[in-house]
Amino acid sequence: MPDREVDWPAYLARFHAERPGVVEDVLSRSLRSDHNPYRWLARAVSADAATVVDLASGSGPVARELALPGRTVVGLDLSAAELGLARRRGAGPLVRADARTLPFRDGSVDVVTSALGLVVVQPLAAVLSEVARVLRPGGVLAAIAPAVRPLAASDLRRLGQLNARLRGWPRFPGPVELTGFRRTLAEHGLQAVEDKRERYRYTVATPDDAWLLLSALYLPLTPQSRVAAAVDHLCDVAERRGPVEIAIPVRRLVAIK
Ligand SMILES: C[S@@+](CC[C@H](N)C(=O)[O-])C[C@H]1O[C@@H](n2cnc3c(N)ncnc32)[C@H](O)[C@@H]1O
Secondary structure (H helix, E strand, O other): OOOOOOHHHHHHHHHHOOOOOOHHHHHHOOEEEEOOOOHHHHHHOOOOOEEEEOOOOOHHHHHHHHOOOOOOOEEEEOOHHHHHHHHHHOOOOOEEEOOOOOOOOOOEEEEEEEHHHHHHOOOOOHHHHHHHHHHHEEEEEEEEEEOOOOOHHHHHHHHHHHHHHHHOOOOOOOOOOOHHHHHHHOOOOEEEEEEEEEEEEEEEHHHHHHHHHHOHHHHOOOOOHHHHHHHHHHHHHHHOOOOEEEEEEEEEOOOOO
């Protein structure tokens, strides 16, 4: 169900104008063995994909991860601040546009990627309809999205303690778990070929680590005092017991037109 309590377009515009790059800064430090979720997403893209569009590209982590000689990766986002940072961090070409009305010709793109974009840009059906339009036949949609599993019992305890300080979970404009995704894809002529989950971990050793993590979460209804209480809690645990691992479950979805 869409979240009707929050003016999401206004919240997202302000969040990304004030904190460009913060999502990348957290996810790029979220590790599973030797890699982060952006590298995992990039692994779903075939080496011969010549034209890639990254939707809701933010500060450009996916575009940079996918850069190859002979390949064009276009980063597309609504936020001027995110795109400005993407440019400074070396991503390009970049387009300021709405993911619900893509400025590309029908059938002109080999691969569309998105890191978290499918739970942010709503309604999802409008995005998928545009993705299906711009992909060539046989083209691929590869996306990563937040997930609620896999989580160990200790992860649930730790997240429960944070939740108690925040008095609420982080939210997204769309459902955190994309349900019925296979059917929604099929309705747009896209066939799901992969749906995998992995647990990444973000380590909090210092107050800066804790602040960075909390500032990357969408918490539109949470007062700053509760965010500060969550940071204090993490710092307290890190001081008493050493670095704290926060589980970040991620889902990777791949579909073919
Ligand atoms: C959670 S961030 C993810 C950014 C980037 N993919 C990353 O992983 O760092 C979501 C991004 O969606 C962008 N966004 C929100 N609504 C959008 C829309 N309608 N069209 C294009 N981008 C949008 C925001 O500006 C923001 O950069």
